[in-house]
Amino acid sequence: MSDPQKTFPVSWEELHRNAKALAWRLIEQGPFNGIVAVTRGGLVPAAIIARELDVRLIDTVCMQSYSDDHAQGQIKVLKEVPGDGEGWLIIDDLVDTGRTARVVRDMLPKAHFATIYAKPSGRPLVDTFVTEVSQDTWIYFPWDIELQFAQPIAKQKRG
């Protein structure tokens, strides 16, 4: 992505609440044999959803695409899951362009794909999600941020 215009920082509490909201939607779609977490972003949401849906069987597909500067490089698949995904639930934190979701869906075409957040380009690839944010927004997850001093708005405006 070129530099995102807006930021959307998410706290641990907010993430927990949204992951539980996703679990409420998913309980209607199950039961699932197990959960496939898309690393690394899907790991924490998958843990919360596994607890809520009482799922004990967890696997991972291990993917890498974005560097630290919000740029997406080539998607690398570091670990796959065998089979067609029938009866399985795939969890990722978000869909942005949808490129990661496309790779995972092609790998496990019969699985149910769910994320907490969705941006418009990726939204058609997700079966269930909770919150949509605009394409020019960068979501900051709680594991990527820390509490720190913020300039008063008036000072920020003065530059």
Ligand SMILES: O=P(O)(O)OC[C@H]1O[C@H](OP(=O)(O)OP(=O)(O)O)[C@H](O)[C@@H]1O
């Ligand atoms: O829809 P896309 O444009 O493909 O972007 C979404 C993917 O990007 C992020 O993962 P990333 O590859 O950055 O790795 P991470 O999960 O380890 O943070 C995020 O967790 C999604 O998996």
Ligand SMILES: O=c1[nH]c(=O)c2nc[nH]c2[nH]1
């Ligand atoms: O932390 C993240 N926030 C995002 O908005 C995003 N889009 C792709 N990959 C992402 N990672």
Ligand SMILES: [Mg+2]
């Ligand atoms: Mg990811």
